[in-house]
Each structure stands twice: as structure tokens, then as C-alpha cells.
Amino acid sequence: MALTAPPTPVLELSLTKRLGAFSLDVTLTAHSRRLVIWGHSGAGKSLTLRMIAGLAQPDAGRLAVEGRVLHDSQAQVSLSPQTRGVGLVFQDFALFPHYTVAQNLAFGLGRAPEAAEKVKAMARRMEVERLLNQRPAQLSGGQRQRVALGRALLAQPRLLLLDEPFSSLDSGLRARLRQEFADMVKGLDLPIILVTHDPEDVRALAQGVAIFRQGRCQGASPLPRALRLSPPPPDDLLPYLEQAS
Amino acid sequence: MDEVLFPLRLSLQVSLVATLLLTALTLPLALVFARRRFPGRGLLEVVFSLPLVLPPTVLGYYLVVVFGQRGILGGWLQQALGWTPMFNWWGAVLASMVVAFPLLFHSALAALSTVDRNLEQAAYTLGASPWRTFWRVTLPLAQRGIMAGVVLAFARALGEFGATLMIAGNIPGRTNTMPLAIYGAFMGGDLTQAHWLVLIQTLIALLVLLVARRGQGRSWR
Numbered sequence A: 001m002a003l004t005a006p007p008t009p010v011l012e013l014s015l016t017k018r019l020g021a022f023s024l025d026v027t028l029t030a031h032s033r034r035l036v037i038w039g040h041s042g043a044g045k046s047l048t049l050r051m052i053a054g055l056a057q058p059d060a061g062r063l064a065v066e067g068r069v070l071h072d073s074q075a076q077v078s079l080s081p082q083t084r085g086v087g088l089v090f091q092d093f094a095l096f097p098h099y100t101v102a103q104n105l106a107f108g109l110g111r112a113p114e115a116a117e118k119v120k121a122m123a124r125r126m127e128v129e130r131l132l133n134q135r136p137a138q139l140s141g142g143q144r145q146r147v148a149l150g151r152a153l154l155a156q157p158r159l160l161l162l163d164e165p166f167s168s169l170d171s172g173l174r175a176r177l178r179q180e181f182a183d184m185v186k187g188l189d190l191p192i193i194l195v196t197h198d199p200e201d202v203r204a205l206a207q208g209v210a211i212f213r214q215g216r217c218q219g220a221s222p223l224p225r226a227l228r229l230s231p232p233p234p235d236d237l238l239p240y241l242e243q244a245s
Numbered sequence B: 001m002d003e004v005l006f007p008l009r010l011s012l013q014v015s016l017v018a019t020l021l022l023t024a025l026t027l028p029l030a031l032v033f034a035r036r037r038f039p040g041r042g043l044l045e046v047v048f049s050l051p052l053v054l055p056p057t058v059l060g061y062y063l064v065v066v067f068g069q070r071g072i073l074g075g076w077l078q079q080a081l082g083w084t085p086m087f088n089w090w091g092a093v094l095a096s097m098v099v100a101f102p103l104l105f106h107s108a109l110a111a112l113s114t115v116d117r118n119l120e121q122a123a124y125t126l127g128a129s130p131w132r133t134f135w136r137v138t139l140p141l142a143q144r145g146i147m148a149g150v151v152l153a154f155a156r157a158l159g160e161f162g163a164t165l166m167i168a169g170n171i172p173g174r175t176n177t178m179p180l181a182i183y184g185a186f187m188g189g190d191l192t193q194a195h196w197l198v199l200i201q202t203l204i205a206l207l208v209l210l211v212a213r214r215g216q217g218r219s220w221r
Helices: A045-053 A101-109 A115-125 A141-154 A171-186 A199-205 A237-244 B002-035 B041-053 B056-067 B074-081 B089-113 B117-125 B130-158 B162-168 B178-187 B191-218
Strands: A011-019 A022-030 A034-038 A060-065 A068-072 A086-089 A159-163 A192-196 A208-211 A220-222
Touching: A011 A045, A022 A045, A022 A208, A022 A220, A034 A045, A034 A199, A045 A060, A045 A086, A045 A159, A045 A192, A086 A141, A086 B117, A101 A115, A101 A141, A115 A141, A141 A171, A171 A199, A192 A199, A199 A237, B002 B041, B002 B089, B002 B130, B002 B178, B002 B191, B041 B089, B056 B074, B056 B089, B056 B162, B089 B130, B089 B162, B117 B130, B130 B191, B162 B178, B178 B191
Parallel strands: A034 A192, A034 A208, A086 A159, A159 A192
Antiparallel strands: A011 A022, A011 A060, A060 A068, A208 A220
């Protein structure tokens, strides 16, 4: 009888960090390829995301993505943000204001061959091909978001992080953009982790959900199927998340 | 004619070299101050502002204490390399660098501090080294403020008098930059030469300020 090894988790992390009065101590093992980290503001979600990307150093702990160790305090291993293969779409998108859309998209390509073709193809995929010569200040919120996503993807990450991707969009557009964005992200062939305080993001995107509260998280669980159906019964998700936290 | 052309050429040479060296030294320093918190940082910022308020003669005195033939560094430089900045145009370069330093440092620090850290971190996650990030993201975004500081430093170097007199002296044909030559001509009663030098110095200052203005209007915003 063949024994099948348990599948490697997409994300395994156990990290602690102290910042003044705030202390973060999270343990999380996730098998979902679309994980949403949900919690109120100040729960330590963004800090955790930044530690996964290598932009903040934990005081202690271990972090592995699909079995690849990115940080291990005991073994004194900590990969730089440049070598982690982790893409991050910032909350405010962090597009370079002095570069055009094309230059922003190309930034992570370096001197890769056929960079121009890759930029064009990505622009087509993100539906920003007519904006290639514009600067970020001339774009709408949704366009900026797609440029930021395209820019992160062109650097060929093994994991994509999204920090509150809809919070800086105005509320009228948010629902439509969320749906479009969800469809786009679901077509990606890489694991994603999205951080949000909005239960609607959980509904639109999550396969699994990890709930953060005051710097703690006890792990991730698959989101119950009933809560993923759309259109959902109103307001059932928040009580579920609140209760779970 | 040489009494006018030599000081002009020397002043431009001294100011240009001083500005280039100063920029290379000050930018990394300003970047550290813009990005890191460390003990003594506030005190150092105050010390760095001293050349703004101290008389240039005091700065010149310190320069002699450090770089003079019996100075802390000067003795060693003389022995090891046979080089001294005393009474030659390198002394004038050092004097210009010291007096111009606070102008460039504070402009660069202010400009670098306004660059959004998220943009640098985004560059890191896209695989860019800190070096590449500095050249492609930080510097272009801070360039307007830095260039303003560079132009200010150059203008200040052109006008440097007191510290230069202390360390480089006022040797005709060797260390008499424009301000020193003006003083020499005036004291020696050669008013025609003084007129010309004053006129040229004023025109250059005007030109530098006009260039600075134009440079600001041309940047990306």
C-alpha cells in the first residue's frame, strides 16, 4: 500500500515581534492557495505581511513558503527581500511616480531578454495597454491597482502578497473592482495571501481564512462553502469571523 | 588681463572641485541621517550646522589645526604623501567644502526624508539592490531638493573668503580666488581691477541663481 506524504503547506509561519507596547506572536499553517488574513486594524496583519516579504525582521521565529525556508532565527537564515521571490502589492500601490506605466511594469525585469514584449503582454493582460506612456498620477485607482499587480507579477514571484488592495479605492467602485480583481487573481498560477479588514474581500477571494486579533493568530481554516456562495445571505460572514476570532 | 582671468579661472576650478567632492561625501551621510535613528543624531545635526553661524575665520582656524603642517592630519599627510593643502588651491577647496557643507547637507536631508519608504521597499521586493534602488528610485525622487542644495553649495563656494584666507593665504597667481583678488585689488588701490572683478563675480552669482531657477521648473512635476 502506497503511503502518500502529507502535502507541503503553502505557508508555515511562527513569528514573534515586539514593537513598543504591541506584541505580535502568530502561528499559522495554511494549505489554501488563496489565503485571506482577516482582522481589525491594529491586529498585526500588515506587519506579518511585511515580515513575509522580508521588509520587517521578526525578533524570532520561522517562515517557509511551499517548503522553502525564508527565515529561521535558530538556523540564522534570513533571505533578503530581493531573493525571497515574494511579490507585494502595497496598500497605496507604491507605483514609482517619476516613471511611466511601462517603466513601472518593467522595473522588476532588470535586463531580462524580451523585456519590452513581456511588458506589452502584461499590459494587455491587465488592460492598461493604452496607458503605457502615462504616469501614475494620471491613472484612476483601479488602473493603478492593475499596474501594481502587473509590476509585481512580472518579477515572477512564487508567492504574491496583497495588502488591503481595495481600501484606497472609493466605495462606489469597490464592489465592481473587487469582482474583476478576484477573477483576475483566481486565474493566477501562484499562491496568494491577501490582508484585509473587509469581510467582503474574504467572501470574494478566500479559500482559506486566518483570523488575526491583537497580534495573535491560531492558524488558518478553509472558509465554509456556504459563506463563499454568491450572492450570499447578507451579514452572515462578519458574525462568523467575529465568532471565530 | 591675467590679474582678472586667473582669479576667475581659479574660483571656478575651486568651486567646481569642492562641490563635486562635497556632493560625493554629503549624499551618503544625508541618506544615513534620513533613514536611521541612532544616539547622538540630534547633536551631530547641530554640529553640522555650525559652519552656518561660525565666522569663516574660525572655520579656517580649525582647518589649520587639522590640516596644518603640525596639524592632527596634516603632519601625517605631509610625511606619508608629501602633500599639504596649506597655501595652495587645495586649501581653498577644503575651505569651500566646509562652509558649503551645511547648505547641501540640510537640503539633501530634507529632500531624501520626503521620499516614501514604501517606494524603496517596493523596489526591494521587485529584486532591486539597495544600490540600484538608490539610483533609480530615491535619487530621482529627491533630485530637485538635492540639486537646489548643490547649486547653493556651488554659489557659497564661489563667495568663500575668510576660511580660504586662513588656510590657503592670498598668494597672487596661486591662491587668489575672486573674493581674495577683489580684496587685494581694493586694498592695493587698483580700483579698475576691483571694478571688473566685482562685476564678474556679480554676473556669475546671478547666472548661478538663474540656472537654479530653471532647473527647478524643468523637473518632472
